[in-house]
Amino acid sequence: MKYMAQRDAYGDTLVRLGQHRKDLVVLDADLSGSTKTGKFAKACPDRFFNCGIAEQNMMSTAAGLAAGGKLVFASTFAVFATGRCWDQIRQSITYPDMNVKIVATHAGITVGGDGASHQCLEDLALMSSLPRMTVVVPTDAVETVKAIEAIAEHRGPCYVRMGRSKVPVLTDEDDPFEIGRATLLREGHDISLIGTGQMVAACMEAAESLAANGISAEVINMSTIKPLDTATIASSVASTGCVVTAEEHNIIGGLGSHVASFLVESCPVPMERIGVRDRFGESGEPEELLEKYGLTGHHVAEAAVRVIGRK
């Protein structure tokens, strides 16, 4: 399996887009080396603006640039992009419907050593609760390229979430990508495993181990959290009759919450959510943390067995 960092794909895509989109402007807040907007800064120095360690100012400035007709990408770590700036995003970006793309890196517990202050587990909740906001979580570097291209074309505020680590490449160059459309990575009939971001890989791993035990799991890559692809969820559970969701996020307000809300209102089925159970993270190696916080393939597989037992 090939491993690639999504943020590298992000930086490269910005550079490519910048060549023909002369209206593209990129902002960062002293983290351009980490978010990889630095690649764009090098290629198009006249359309890159470092805002310094002043994220709130960056977001409202992004809104102003968008009001001035620019296609704006603003990047920093997820914890600062969403938590620090939530009101600026609400008041200056989503309420006035500005064409600003907030692309955050270093989301989730796999940030590792920096610890809880930097491990954002609440961004999906914060961003998806904002009217007009589109929330995209590409699963790998290949999908990241398409997601960035898609949000550049899409009119309106968007949030894109990526992690820090290199993650396995699960999708193909020629797989279609559409905002608001989930993709089926593996067909099955006993349970639907719906993952987002790097937890899709954990779902694939779980599906493998379940198959070895005679359980056929369907794996869905939910690369858009909002708008949620309810049609794909509905048709999947119509055949499997139960669900496990998996996300590197608090189980409150993320993928699991959104899927549960939909199912409860339309077609309730037994369900379990894999995610961080309303806790802050801590320092450690990414792999150790995924294990400790219950975010690995075997955790997904165990939840699947429990849920199938409740059918």
Place this chain on the structure above:
Amino acid sequence: MGDYDVDIIKELEQKADLIRHHVIDMTCEAGSGHPGGSLSSADIFTALFFQVMRHDPSYPQWDGRDRFVLSKGHCAPAYYAVLAESGYMPVDELWSLRKLGSRLQGHPSRTMLPYVEMSTGSLGQGLSVSNGLALAFKLDGSDSRVYCICGDGEMQSGQNWEAGMFAAHYGLDNITAFVDRNRLQIDGCTEDVMAIDPIADKWKAFGWHVIEIDGHDMIQILDACQEAIATEGRPTMVIAHTTKGKGVSFMEDNAGFHGKCCTPEERVQACKELEGCQ
């Protein structure tokens, strides 16, 4: 200004180099962390914890203690090193930095390590927290002081200026804050990324008593702290001119060592240079 015993100054300077040595060892053992700003602020940390601040490691929760807020929380290695050398925890615990289950989180955590007065790591908030502590002391008629260390890049965050207004407005003269003016942040030189100068004039305009010092000169640090204590009606901001990575030749003035530890070979070299100072 101050008349200090030469031995005391010498001892503090040696202590600061020991703190630097710990910073190198801790970040190398962890394989990550922030040595650059920890080394630039090591002299200030040392002066505060071993000379200036009123605190009692054998009675950490003593009400009458001064409070310390590390606004630039990424410099936790220097903070943990002075806490250990003060006797709050065994020096051996320092090697657990950033490891799973350790109390020594990548950024200071109040719930994990009780000697930490405030969890920090998201820049720009420590001065506001210091204001709250200082205000509480005023309300209680306590003569404890609040000490706060900020980064210079951190000054770009608008909340500092909201806090600056507040402290001056309420006459919080029980705050001594430092800007570690090492002129570097992650993406490069502060003046290239987002200029903060004239930083001293800005704080003066905000109603603070401002002192500019060489942040590696122990006597100047101690003098500034004395001057702050003697200043009535206004909070004090010490602009400490420093060198990022101070004490290790190849780390000095090198933005690359903001958030990266040494290689094993560099570690040997760094420790040799720091031991040479002692």
